[in-house]
Amino acid sequence: MPVIPKTAEELVIMREAGRITALALQAAREAIRPGVSTKELDAIAEDVIRSHDAIPAFLGYPPGSRHPFPATITASINEELVHGIPREDRILQEGDIVSIDCGAVYRGFVGDSAFTAGVGQISEEAQRLLQITEQALSEGIDTARAGKQTRDISRAIQQYVEKHGYNVVREYTGHGVGRAMHEEPQIPNWWPRGKLARRFHSVPLVPGMTFALEPMVMVGRPPTRVLPDHWTVVTRDGSLCAHFEHTIAVMANGAPPLILTAL
Ligand code: MG
Ligand code: MG
Numbered sequence: 511m512p513v514i515p516k517t518a519e520e521l522v523i524m525r526e527a528g529r530i531t532a533l534a535l536q537a538a539r540e541a542i543r544p545g546v547s548t549k550e551l552d553a554i555a556e557d558v559i560r561s562h563d564a565i566p567a568f569l570g571y572p573p574g575s576r577h578p579f580p581a582t583i584t585a586s587i588n589e590e591l592v593h594g595i596p597r598e599d600r601i602l603q604e605g606d607i608v609s610i611d612c613g614a615v616y617r618g619f620v621g622d623s624a625f626t627a628g629v630g631q632i633s634e635e636a637q638r639l640l641q642i643t644e645q646a647l648s649e650g651i652d653t654a655r656a657g658k659q660t661r662d663i664s665r666a667i668q669q670y671v672e673k674h675g676y677n678v679v680r681e682y683t684g685h686g687v688g689r690a691m692h693e694e695p696q697i698p699n700w701w702p703r704g705k706l707a708r709r710f711h712s713v714p715l716v717p718g719m720t721f722a723l724e725p726m727v728m729v730g731r732p733p734t735r736v737l738p739d740h741w742t743v744v745t746r747d748g749s750l751c752a753h754f755e756h757t758i759a760v761m762a763n764g765a766p767p768l769i770l771t772a773l
Pocket of ligand 1: 611612613622623624755
């Protein structure tokens with residue numbers, strides 16, 4: 511599968527898909543408090559997306575699957591990393607951290623973005639994890655310029671995270687975004703040294719490329735595992751983890767990327 515750079519007209523639509531995604535996430539974020547269920551956050555995000563003539567990208571994903579994702583957002587609490595299924599009986603508690611991931615499809619193009627936030631007062635350790643993970647995303651975004659390669663982004667994210675004593679998750683990667691939620695290229699949050707690097711494919715960044723960067727950071731050690739619900743990913747060691755994501759577009763002449771999923 512080739513990388514598909516977008517035209518200027520397509521980028522205008524992708525910016526709108528991204529803005530709708532951002533509005534849905536903002537509404538969910540504003541509703542986060544102790545006592546709220548993840549199902550309520552899901553309903554709030556879905557309302558925002560549908561009221562902007564868009565459709566939830568995650569609902570029913572992937573097509574044809576025996577276990578399609580049943581909701582608009584994924585809501586993952588504490589040691590849950592990603593893909594948590596919203597539930598009426600999953601109630602946010604004071605001190606939790608919750609990762610919300612959301613996608614919207616507008617006029618055939620996808621926006622994909624995520625954040626992790628605290629519920630009420632959270633520990634200093636949790637606050638620091640959120641700060642480092644969000645900044646790791648910024649480091650990746652700042653590296654995403656024409657003339658660089660995908661591996662430069664991977665290394666920037668990994669180096670920043672490890673410098674601060676945390677670990678990147680290896681099983682899930684950033685990815686091209688466009689008419690499909692997952693296009694080429696894959697952009698891991700780490701890059702191997704030595705022989706293993708040959709199995710990784712680094713791609714030159716060219717203007718019009720659109721992709722989601724999504725560092726996933728854990729306090730403990732890899733790996734992760736998937737719960738029997740077929741979706742929820744948790745850290746095996748039960749350690750806290752965080753996830754921040756934006757969909758971005760590479761600009762011409764080495765300019766900083768356009769953040770498509772900004773408000
Ligand atoms: Mg996402
Ligand atoms: Mg993504």
